[in-house]
Amino acid sequence: MVEIRKPIQVAEAVRLVMEHVTKLGTEIVPLENAYGRVLAEPIIAKHDVPPFDRSPYDGFAIRALDSEGASGNNRLPFHVIGEIGAGHIGDRPIGEKEAYRIMTGAQIPENADAVVMFEQTVESGNGFTLRKPFEVGENISFKGEDCKKGEQLIEAGTLIHPGTIALLATFGYAYVEVAIKPVVGILSTGTELLDVADELEPGKIRNSNGPMIRAQLDRMGISYKSYGMAADELDTCAFVVEQALAETDFLITTGGVSVGDYDYLPAIYERLGAKVLFNKVAMRPGSVTTVAALDGKLLFGLSGNPSACFTGFELFTRPAIVGMMGGTNPYMPRMKATLGEDFKKPNPFTRFVRASWGFTEQGVVAVPAGFNKSSAVSSIARGNCIIVLPSGTRGFATSDEVDILLLGSELGVSEWTL
Template sequence: MSEKLEVAQEKLLNLVQIMPTEMIELSESWRRVLAETIISTMDFPPFDRSPLDGYAIIAKDAEGTVPGEPVILRQVDYVPAGDVPHHTITSGTACRIMTGAPLPPGATGVVRLEDTIADGDKIIVLNGHGAEKNICFQGEEISAGEEVISAGTAINAGVIGMLAVLGKAQVCVFRKPLVAIIATGSEIVPVDCQLTPGKIRNSNSYMLSAQVADAGAKTILMGNVLDNVDEIALMLENASTCDVVITTGGASVGDHDLIGEVYEKLGITLLFDRVSIKPGMSMLAGIKNGKLYLGLSGNPAAAAISFEQLVRPILMKMCGHKTWWRPRVRAVLASPFNKSTGAKRFVWSQCWQKDNGIVAEPLRLQSNGMLKSAMIANSLIVIPENSPPLPSGSEVEVILLVNA
């Protein structure tokens, strides 16, 4: 069952559910996904307030100042920030007011402290122009009853600030999916081992755990296991309390490509066992009891691309995000891509702005087994299926490896 990429993506996305919710402290909520829609119960600012230090006045009293002809007012009150006014302002009077303090009743403007001179309770206003603009009006940012932040919003610095304004000391977010990662392959040894002939270290598990974290989920590193159906099956059963179970290796067609066999043994229903993309063609997906099992390639660069295209979107959905996809732009190739392409291909690239357009440079090392390009790529060029070699200057679609 080989699938086209878009069909495989849709199949998986349709099978996963958004995670249940949990309450967490606001201070822990950065990069989480809000699970409640926040409706304000009151106006913000909660009162007309001064945006600066100065004197609250009747704006008309001072609008006629010209150099050498100040207006003189009488101070009748003083409102530090956090306090409340005690007097109504009438024509000819002024109230000393601090940044953030509530405007006294009657006041229709604020003159800046720098534009005044105080002499006892006599306030000499040197420049009263535009005093009426120096008010932050009650409700000018948020009205009572307004929907301010919707469920599914990724919590960035601005959102955290707004949640604090609204008094959300605890917030309801979607739980992070827990992803088990298992490296299969008799050639694989743990990262802290010396290499003996024929062995390589488990790099996929660490790479994927960073990709999982970038998608907002959590990893359990289950380590590595030999090419043995029973041992792999036991690992998968141990991992079955997690929300998603990822293996690497054993995903293609040889004698030792055992993941399909393991799925069969465990009664995991195979969804597909090949996806028509390069790299990343070797990939299986299965489901049992509503839980997804994903078998990625043992080749690191291929596993990374399969993750980007097929695992990241489902984790983004499970995390509760509104957008599951990386941003894409149109770019032109800064140098040729000399391979013709059967299946849709993803090419590690660096892209940047040039002459106001965007150019993308295919990186030199694109082998499935290599990580050098993955370290420095900021993007992936998408080469459509059945493309001829593409000369420099060809227009291409590029996936930006940033969060949307």
Template sequence: MADREAKSDKFMRKVLQVQEAQNRILAHIRRLERETVPLEEAQGRYLAENIAAPHPFPAFPRSGMDGYAIVAADTEKCPGGGEVWLRVVDNIPCGSVSAGAIIPGTAARIMTGAQVPEGADAVVMLEMTETREVDGVPCVGIRKPIASGANVTPVGLEVSQGETVLAAGRKLAAGDIAVLAAFGIAEVPVLRRPKVGVFATGTELLDVKEPLQPGRIRNSNSPMLQALVREAGGEPVMLGTIPDVLDLARSKLQTALETCDLVITTGGVSVGDYDIMGDLVREEAGDMLFNKIAMRPGSVTTAAVRGGKVLLALSGNPGACYVGFQLFARPAIASMQGAAELFLPEWTVILGVDYPKINNFTRFVRARLELRDGSVYAYPAAIDASSVMVTIKDSDCLIIVPPEERGLAAGAKVRAIKLL
């Protein structure tokens, strides 16, 4: 998006486009130190370095089924209707290795996954054979020709030795854990999880455990941010709630910046008489990154740098707080961990119903996705106001409505940010 700045109000707010705001934050984010964690604790962590295969996989020729390991050339005379009988000289279960080589005229009973013995170049499935004893020696009969390599998984079919199997910056999922285990990597190099300080401002806020009081609301933003930080791979450091007292907020902020890698606040960034976070940021204006973004909800989202740490002040409105985290905090937390992909994926989807709202700023609309007739549709939340909290739980994407759109009709193709 183009960087369009314009002075706006008495607070000297300058309107910044979302992408430029993201870039300004990321320019001040530092990659954290690497550490090593046990394999069983590596899920959800980001790799600090490329992982190369220490050996081929599979490391030995492997039987693809239960049957008999044979020399394929022994079956060449089968097309004429003849039946080949081979002496069974070994029985190879999984985890065992044959004591000798297979030579023409012999075969070895073998189980799925077992190492194919030296000399054998094919495995014939059990259902294609019959057995009998000849002079007390077990034999197996084969009626059809078998091609060399049939039902044998060769060495290195999946991965060659030295090949990169997992790249630095990858977020480790269950399949990646399986790969690491298969190659005997019990200690995994990852980047440290960032400590993210979270506190809310507002005299009106009650703790979750407190009974409702006239004119006051429970603090739902802090628990939501705590969960979002964890989802993004960070370690939330919960710093509680601060009433609208400037000195107290200043002290709490300083402590957070000294002990955390990133600080997120919610509330106090609007233009009201008691919006103290805006006042705190303006105290050291040279450190401000931005204090107004061309977006809805959350246009008053503010960011600054203090002591080399980023302070991200999100709106106190739940909807705006949620969107602001996804757009600005999540990429910052990912960048600290060396993530290869910093931003949530964007899809092109079909708008399920009319969206008539008109805005001067880009709007990020909470919505749910639905797969219908092979196409993905997005349905905006019925109530999408910045202050609305309940529809967050029903949303799995954010529809992006550019300011030049003067209302959208059902069936229109729109971009949507897929929420994880």
């Protein structure tokens, strides 16, 4: 008896997964450990930036009114009363025809309202002359021109990248409230699996999905517990799954989700009382991708086929993990590209083709990364995007416009739009 499964569309599968995501709460970390985390609080400007009027150049701070009437024929003289390096402040306000020598980033002294760059002056003795008038505010970086105290600059739910770190440092966030990261359990199932260090044996292959998923999690900065490889034996698998669920926040299994005689994950979900969100998606590769929910935890049953496993992770697992951290941009960025090569095989399901995009004279061109069956492993190692070919009865030809999803992009997007 073959079980008949009803495939659902990818967008619907994404929606179901995200609907079942449970957030894990927040914690406080020192700024130096905050890179790559998801902000759990907004970044609020704690003061104006710049915090004071300052000089954007090396030059002289003057009163603009003292420069009125200056010209090539009427150079006006200024007396330099001191020097202000960055981090220092002037001793006293400047008076008529007085100036401070001032360095980039230094605070404008009292009464000054313009900065003259060195190259606009002729220095003489303890002063200089000018040949043009300056306007009030000329060459001044004003207090608050970058941001104003109290302004909300970055929303909670944003990934902390290097630019975010600069902003947090500016406002003295020595500690930052971030989302707690889930600990993910990984279990590879399949009697055919050997360890990486094992010699090949007849009928067997090395486990590539386990190491690949660990790297997909490494890329996200997410830690994991590896439960190794389980042979296709129901009680053993069920025992390991239960143990993993007790010890982790999220479980990824590979293999065992099809309808074969030794595909035990469906039986394990049933035994545990997990709610199966879907067990068939209208996509290639990865149509057998199965996701279940139990006590607020998600169980991802990814295909044992490497290409299918990779794609299932990027489409569903990664967004779910980002979602558990309250991340507001969990999806791969999408754009259009020109197909660089024929892809003639039509498919009743949406097809995700591992590919390389590059910028050429024809604009963005995406070329399939090679052998593209769901069992393929070589194409996963090549390329930087996934071409998405809609389901239908026709193939695709060179120069067709197609959608691509960018892999390995630091910042994602907020909506799934395919």
